[in-house]
Structure formats: C-alpha cells, structure tokens
Amino acid sequence: MIVSIRKAAGVAVMAGALLLASCSKPSDEAPEPRHEFNIGWSIYAGWMPWPYAQQAGIVKKWADKYGIKINIVQVNDYVESVNQYTAGKLDGVTVANMDALTIPAAGGKDTSAIIVGDYSNGNDGVLLKGADDLKAIKGRKVNLAELSVSHYLLARALNSVGMTLSDVKTVNTSDADIVGAFASPDVTAAVAWNPQLSVMKAQKGAHEVFSSANIPGEILDLLVVDTKTLKANPDLGKALAGIWYETVALMQQQDAAGKAARAAMAKLAGATPEAFDGQLSTTYLYSDPKAAVAATSSPDLITTMTRVRDFSYSKGLFPGAASADAVGMAFPGGKTLGDAQNVTMRFDDSFMKLAADGKL
Known part of the structure; x- marks a missing residue:
C-alpha cells in the first residue's frame, strides 16, 4: 500500500507560518546562474515519475543535455518538503496547488508552477x-x-x-x-x-x-520552482520538462517497458504494482504536454484558483492578509488574480509549450 504523505495544508501552515512570519521578503537582486539544483519530492502516485526518472538515468540524460546537474531529493514528510523549499533549501518541489498558494506564495516567496502534472480524479x-x-x-x-x-x-x-x-x-x-x-x-x-x-x-x-x-481539475499536483532561480537558469525549466514528459510517456505505455516502469515506481513508493495502478486509476496524469498547456491556459484554472484562495483566506491561511486579494497570482496570457503588484504565484506554461512543440 502506498504511504500517502500529501498532508494537510493546515499542518503545513502551522509549521510554515511561524517560519515565514520572521522572514523578510526576498531581495529583488537576481541570483547568479548556477550549475547544480535540488528538487524535492515526497511519496504520492502522481509524483513517483521523478524518483524513477533519477533511477532510470532520465534525469542525468536531460541535465547533461543542458550542462547542469539536478538532484531529485526525497523528503519523507510532505509538509517538511514544502517548508524546505520555502526556506530556500530546495530550488523546486512537488506540491498541491492549495499548498503552493498558502505556504510559499502567501509567505512572499515568488513561485512558478512550471509543470501541471495531474489532478485528483477520485483520490x-x-x-x-x-x-x-x-x-x-x-x-x-x-x-x-x-x-x-x-x-x-x-x-x-x-x-x-x-x-x-x-x-x-x-x-x-x-x-x-x-x-x-x-x-x-x-x-x-x-x-x-x-x-x-x-x-x-x-x-x-x-x-x-x-x-x-x-470537481475535476481542482485538486492539482504541481512542480514548482523558485521564480528568480528559474529566470537566471531557464535551462533548469527545460530539463525538468524534458524529464517529466519522457518519464510519463514511458509509464503510460501498455507494453513490457511501461509495466516495468510502473512496477519500479510502485517499489519506490513502498507499494505493490496492483496498489500503485489503483492509485493511478484515480489520478488524471497530464502525460501530453499539449493537454497540460490547454489546462493551464484555460479560464477554468482561474476559477479554480479563485475558489481555492477564497477558501484559504476564509480559514486564515493568508497570515496577516487584509483580503483574499493580498496574494497575487499570474496566469498565461498576462491574466492576474488578486494584487497585480504582489504576484508570488505564477502558472508558467512556457516549458510545457516547448515540450508540446518538440523544442526542448
């Protein structure tokens, strides 16, 4: 059985708000280009492609292509993985849309969702x-x-x-x-x-x-990356998109190679292949980058994030905010939600588009 650690945003906020309350807003100074990056993940069916890709050499293949090194780092507690990202110890992390909004973004960390990987479809x-x-x-x-x-x-x-x-x-x-x-x-x-x-x-x-x-498409699972790091190192985004789409294409195959990939992911998750396949049956994977781009650019995403932020604000998950509009979000096509002068969560479809166009 898969050990689920896609834990509560509420618990995360308790852990994260204390940390964030003492943090000043990040400097506007752009970071220098870097060679090595750390991406955090925790066990959840929709995120198992990441550790498998590392095990199978897919991470190294795409990192080598862009002359960088990417470490796919397991964090045994989901909350801790998001807090480590928020504190700058990770350059990116796998996270649900609600938690990306209420922890790093609400805390002032400019965060870009560069891969919309799946949504809960009965999980x-x-x-x-x-x-x-x-x-x-x-x-x-x-x-x-x-x-x-x-x-x-x-x-x-x-x-x-x-x-x-x-x-x-x-x-x-x-x-x-x-x-x-x-x-x-x-x-x-x-x-x-x-x-x-x-x-x-x-x-x-x-x-x-x-x-x-x-409510299809409302509980989303994302890969987010620090926006400033991404701007200084766009090849990181390209490599991550390449890793993701190669891996999910493989795991979707109904041949021996696809079965072996899923079995390996199940093992990494501490599950039987049958249990893992059961998890996948209620997880809608955006294996086609064109579908992911369409979902990210759809007005439905703004509707979803409006619902998510209104609920989050009503439950006190925006510490110190005077209204739900306090945390700004940006979407493809220049659309924004909330305070356009304080955008700290961005849905960036540019790397998914490169994958869709075969330009990675």
Whole structure:
C-alpha cells in the first residue's frame, strides 16, 4: 500500500507560518546562474515519475543535455518538503496547488508552477455510514484533516447540495489516524485521500457520496520552482520538462517497458504494482504536454484558483492578509488574480509549450 504523505495544508501552515512570519521578503537582486539544483519530492502516485526518472538515468540524460546537474531529493514528510523549499533549501518541489498558494506564495516567496502534472480524479472522497446520499451529512460530525484539501473538498461537496460548512461540525483528524477513527461506530462521516480512502470505503456500511472526480481539475499536483532561480537558469525549466514528459510517456505505455516502469515506481513508493495502478486509476496524469498547456491556459484554472484562495483566506491561511486579494497570482496570457503588484504565484506554461512543440 502506498504511504500517502500529501498532508494537510493546515499542518503545513502551522509549521510554515511561524517560519515565514520572521522572514523578510526576498531581495529583488537576481541570483547568479548556477550549475547544480535540488528538487524535492515526497511519496504520492502522481509524483513517483521523478524518483524513477533519477533511477532510470532520465534525469542525468536531460541535465547533461543542458550542462547542469539536478538532484531529485526525497523528503519523507510532505509538509517538511514544502517548508524546505520555502526556506530556500530546495530550488523546486512537488506540491498541491492549495499548498503552493498558502505556504510559499502567501509567505512572499515568488513561485512558478512550471509543470501541471495531474489532478485528483477520485483520490479524495467524502464518506458516509448508513446513507448513500450526500444530503444526509447535514448535522453530522465529519472527521478530516482540517485546513487541508479534504476540508476544501468538503466545502465544495456541501456547496453542490446547497449547504455550507456551518451545516456540519468538523473534527480534526490526521491522515495517520483517519482509518482507525472511521472504524469507530461513533464516526459516521469522514473525508480522506488515498490510500486511506480505499481502506475506509471497504468498511461495512461505508458509502462514497462525493469525490474529487466531481470537481475535476481542482485538486492539482504541481512542480514548482523558485521564480528568480528559474529566470537566471531557464535551462533548469527545460530539463525538468524534458524529464517529466519522457518519464510519463514511458509509464503510460501498455507494453513490457511501461509495466516495468510502473512496477519500479510502485517499489519506490513502498507499494505493490496492483496498489500503485489503483492509485493511478484515480489520478488524471497530464502525460501530453499539449493537454497540460490547454489546462493551464484555460479560464477554468482561474476559477479554480479563485475558489481555492477564497477558501484559504476564509480559514486564515493568508497570515496577516487584509483580503483574499493580498496574494497575487499570474496566469498565461498576462491574466492576474488578486494584487497585480504582489504576484508570488505564477502558472508558467512556457516549458510545457516547448515540450508540446518538440523544442526542448
């Protein structure tokens, strides 16, 4: 079984906000070009192409092409990986869209999402006992990791049936404890992500009444890179795009080579090939760079990020901000959301475009 450590934004903010509160805004001075870079990752189905690419020599191949060295660094705790990136110890990191916004971007670190790798297409779900209708959740206690993507999913689920978070009472429960909690007769509603979700769905009387498949494209998994580092070293972005698209093309193959790649990724994740394939079945991978570019340039992304930032702000995840507009975001085509004078999160599709055009 895959050990999921795509943890809660809320936990991350607790760890990260204290760090960021004492940090001044980065200097406007451009960094010097560099030769070696560190990219952090943690275990999650949609991010396993990165360590596999390193193991298979794909990272070295593309790094050599551009005369640089790229270290793909595992961080055993997802929260810690994002905090290390925010503190400047990593040049890039794998991260969910909500966490990229609420931790580095909200803390003033100018961050560019250069690869939109996948979205959760059923990896996150709302479960009820004794009812198969979402409306039956009204008035119940709901166990979940508060201030996380699970909390966001619950808000979206409730909204879909004319309810709000005030119609339920959330009970903060870590991903490590959520399976055991749901097994208790006293717990009749929960929100979780895989692999815990699949275990909980198998419990007697459990019904999945809403999932991330109902809001496709909203829970995104990204590769982000420090914007100033990227500007000084554009070859880093080119190499990373080359690594990603070569690797996901291989893992999508239904031949012996593709099967072997997926099996190797499963092993790196501490999973069986069958369990890993199950994770992938509810993970929509943007294996085609053209599809990733289209998703990144679509107005739907701005709608999604508006929802994400409004939810995040409402839950206090923008420390010290006077409004949800305090953190500026930039999108392809010169579009912005929030404070255009304080853009700290950028969706940069330029490297994905180079891959789509065969120009890497």
